[in-house]
Amino acid sequence: MLNLDADPMNADWTKQTWDLPYTDAKSLREYLKASGQTVEHFKQLPVYRLNVKKPGMEWLKEL
Amino acid sequence: MAQPLTVTDLAKELVMVMDELNGLLALTEETSLQMEAELARCEQEVARLQEAVKDGEPGAVEELADVSKWAAQLGKEYEALQESVTGLTLGAKGMQKKRKEPAVAKVVTGRPFTFRKQQPPQKPQKWVTVQGKRIPITQGGPPQQGGKQQAPATAPQTQPAQAPAQQVPQAAPAQPAAPPQPRKIGVVKAPSLEAAKATVKKLTDLLDPSLEVAGEAWEPREHTKERIAKTLADRLRGDKEWEALVGVLCESELGITYGGGGDYQRIEEKATGALVSAWAHTAGDGDALSVTMQRAAKDEFGLSDAVLDHLGALSSYSERSLQPGFAGMKRFLRAMYDETQEWLSANGLDSVALFRGAGVEKGFAKSGEVAEVQLQPMSSFSASPEMALTFCGMADGDESAVLYAAVPRERILGTCQSGYGCREETEMVVLGGSTQMMVAGLTSELRARLPARDLPISESWTKRSVNEVILPAIVEQGGPENAQP
Numbered sequence: 293m294l295n296l297d298a299d300p301m302n303a304d305w306t307k308q309t310w311d312l313p314y315t316d317a318k319s320l321r322e323y324l325k326a327s328g329q330t331v332e333h334f335k336q337l338p339v340y341r342l343n344v345k346k347p348g349m350e351w352l353k354e355l
Numbered sequence: 356m357a358q359p360l361t362v363t364d365l366a367k368e369l370v371m372v373m374d375e376l377n378g379l380l381a382l383t384e385e386t387s388l389q390m391e392a393e394l395a396r397c398e399q400e401v402a403r404l405q406e407a408v409k410d411g412e413p414g415a416v417e418e419l420a421d422v423s424k425w426a427a428q429l430g431k432e433y434e435a436l437q438e439s440v441t442g443l444t445l446g447a448k449g450m451q452k453k454r455k456e457p458a459v460a461k462v463v464t465g466r467p468f469t470f471r472k473q474q475p476p477q478k479p480q481k482w483v484t485v486q487g488k489r490i491p492i493t494q495g496g497p498p499q500q501g502g503k504q505q506a507p508a509t510a511p512q513t514q515p516a517q518a519p520a521q522q523v524p525q526a527a528p529a530q531p532a533a534p535p536q537p538r539k540i541g542v543v544k545a546p547s548l549e550a551a552k553a554t555v556k557k558l559t560d561l562l563d564p565s566l567e568v569a570g571e572a573w574e575p576r577e578h579t580k581e582r583i584a585k586t587l588a589d590r591l592r593g594d595k596e597w598e599a600l601v602g603v604l605c606e607s608e609l610g611i612t613y614g615g616g617g618d619y620q621r622i623e624e625k626a627t628g629a630l631v632s633a634w635a636h637t638a639g640d641g642d643a644l645s646v647t648m649q650r651a652a653k654d655e656f657g658l659s660d661a662v663l664d665h666l667g668a669l670s671s672y673s674e675r676s677l678q679p680g681f682a683g684m685k686r687f688l689r690a691m692y693d694e695t696q697e698w699l700s701a702n703g704l705d706s707v708a709l710f711r712g713a714g715v716e717k718g719f720a721k722s723g724e725v726a727e728v729q730l731q732p733m734s735s736f737s738a739s740p741e742m743a744l745t746f747c748g749m750a751d752g753d754e755s756a757v758l759y760a761a762v763p764r765e766r767i768l769g770t771c772q773s774g775y776g777c778r779e780e781t782e783m784v785v786l787g788g789s790t791q792m793m794v795a796g797l798t799s800e801l802r803a804r805l806p807a808r809d810l811p812i813s814e815s816w817t818k819r820s821v822n823e824v825i826l827p828a829i830v831e832q833g834g835p836e837n838a839q840p
Contacts, residue, residue, distance in 0.1 A: 293789065294719065296758075297731040298665040300640040302713045305746045306735040311635035311777040313580070313628075326607065328673075329642065337637050342749060 304338035310349060312339070317354040331355055390433045397426035540790040542725050543706065543761035544831035551826045554708050558738040561702055562771055562781040576778055583774060584628035590690040592623065597690075600683025601626045603676070607644075630687055634775040634784070638735060639666045643673035651684035652732035652768065652786070656692070660788040661732040691774035698773040699764040706763045708829065709736035709783055710795070712746030717754045720794045723828055726758070730787030733768055736760075738781040740795070740821045747798045754799055758792040759829050795828040796820065 297303040314320040324334055334340055335355070344352045400422050407415035545551035566573045574582070591597040604626050630648070639645050646666045653661050669677075699707075720726045737743055740757060747755035762785055769775035769784040776782035801820050 293727045293729050294715065295662050295665060295729040295731075296711070296713055296792075297638070297662065297729075297734055297787070299714060299751060300637075301749075301751045303638050303731065303735065304640065305712050305750070306737055306742075306777055306780040306782045307635070307637075308742070308746060308749070309777050309779040311632075311779070313577075313632055327642075327644065328607075333641065337640060339636060 301338050301341070304342075307337075307339040308342045310339070310343045310346075315351070317351050320352075320355060390429060394426065394429055394433065397422060397429065401426065537765050538706075538763035540760050540762050540766055540785065540788075540792075542759070542791055542793045542829075544829055545708070545826075546831060548827055548830050551708070551830055552822075555738065555740065555826070558704070558707055559781045561704075562738055562776075562783070563778045579772065579778055580628065580631065581624075583631060583772075584624045586694060587627040587631075587687070587690050587774065588620065588623040590694060591627070591686060592620070594683075594686050596682040597623075597686045598683070600680035600687065603680035603683070604629060607676070627687070631775060634733075634769075635777060638733060639731065641667060643669050643677060647673075647677045647681065648684055648688070649732050651681060652688050655685040655688050656732070656768075656786050658732045658786055658788050660729070662729045662787070663731060666731070688768065691769050695767055695769050695773040696764065698770060699767060704764055706761050707738065707767070707783065709738060709760055709762050709785065710740045710743040710825075711736050711758050711792075712743035712750060712755060713758060714747075714750030714752030714755050715797075716752065717799075719754065719756065720797075722794055722797050722800050722824070724794050725791050726794055727789065728758075728792050729789050730785065732787050733775070734785050734787040736762070736783050736785050738783065740825045741817050742780055744796070744798075744801075744817050744820055744825065754797060756794050756798070757796045757825050759795040759825075760790065760792040793829065795825045800824075 312320070314323055321331065324331060340352065340355075343349050401419065404415055404419040404422060408419055545554060560568045564573060601623055605622070630644075633642070633644050633648070636642065637645050639649055646669055649663060649666060652658065653663060699705075740759075743757045747757060762783075766786045767783055768786050771778040771780070771782050775784040801824055804824060805816065805820055
């Protein structure tokens with residue numbers, strides 16, 4: 293039986309739209325630091341991978 | 356000058372005392388069971404030593420005397436405990452009788468309060484004889500966790516203290532009716548293509564209404580998030596477990612700071628907002644808060660067949676720091692569930708047609724087939740087949756698929772209008788487990804049928820795929836007598 297959520301990309305497939313309240317690299321970096329997550333790990337997440345190349349999301353590349 | 360006590364103050368105090376009394380009763384029940392087990396062990400030990408005395412084993416007499424003395428002491432304590440249980444139960448019943456106006460408690464706590472019904476004392480079925488004294492031992496298994504009625508494995512469990520607001524608080528009946536069997540997620544087909552299109556449009560319009568559809572009621576995305584945060588905070592206000600979680604979140608500094616003198620209601624709204632945002636960050640994937648929330652959902656809703664293994668283990672530091680907030684997470688999820696159920700009910704949605712895009716292995720299934728899949732406790736879906744197809748172009752793997760399922764409303768934890776979820780994605784979060792979904796379209800087959808050089812960029816290709824392949828796949832060929840998804 294296929295575990296549909298085993299692949300992180302599949303589990304977070306609805307992160308195609310940026311839905312976090314951070315809209316600049318500085319505030320996002322602060323949030324990640326507070327939540328104990330590294331920028332490197334965040335860049336592996338679907339929410340980053342699915343949004344970083346989108347028009348209007350250029351600021352994500354500054355992370 | 357001190358303010359005089361109001362009826363509301365007294366009701367609030369009464370609720371607090373009743374909560375404490377419930378806690379005490381749970382503790383005494385647990386202790387009672389432990390003592391029974393210890394007494395049973397003593398009985399076995401006494402029998403063994405009596406044999407040893409007969410056989411003339413050295414030291415057996417002294418040991419028998421010691422064990423008998425200990426068992427007698429234990430027996431006395433056990434009897435005293437039973438008296439305490441009786442006293443506490445009577446006290447609790449008396450207090451409940453005094454609470455004549457349930458509405459007062461509802462105003463104070465923001466939720467109806469139902470006093471937990473205690474199990475009637477069991478008739479002793481077994482006796483232990485220690486030093487000539489007969490001590491009763493009740494038979495049967497341990498009380499259900501928290502004293503609450505255990506719902507079937509797949510049913511969202513209901514906690515009395517978190518019941519939906521419209522329920523009138525009342526004592527549980529002596530013979531509570533069995534909870535209705537939850538409906539399964541499955542493949543219920545639409546009677547016609549037009550019906551399928553109408554169903555999809557209705558739901559997407561409700562989840563992410565355009566200005567044209569909503570008119571003056573339209574709200575920007577940020578306002579939707581703020582409204583959800585406030586609504587959930589209002590539902591949770593006064594809940595001690597929730598307040599413990601707020602404390603944990605403040606310590607973690609997830610955008611929430613509380614110096615002690617600020618507006619606590621605002622802090623609570625920030626906390627609910629932060630938890631909703633955490634879902635927008637990730638549904639799991641090694642993030643301590645998200646993984647712990649998945650565990651809380653599995654626990655709270657009794658999702659025994661929902662999968663968690665892929666989420667991995669957390670560091671001991673994360674486990675320790677989040678553990679004090681675990682019960683509060685369950686309360687938060689229950690509040691979201693209640694809010695979502697009301698939203699679905701208010702919009703006349705008994706079951707919804709949901710889609711999802713997924714990267715799959717080649718040969719996973721064919722278009723039109725029904726596949727058995729497993730889901731984590733909280734799993735993302737969308738009302739939009741277009742959104743699912745768009746993801747297919749970005750998914751990892753050699754093949755990707757648009758999957759469809761009809762999801763009964765009691766399996767929906769959150770929507771982008773009532774909790775977790777992204778509005779632009781018309782997202783709904785489903786309570787997971789093992790389930791069936793239909794493969795509405797494999798992208799390799801779509802490519803063959805609808806040649807496209809620019810998947811997934813082309814909007815027209817996506818629309819054509821949805822209208823010509825995906826939606827027809829969820830239409831029953833048999834006729835219009837079938838239920839709509």
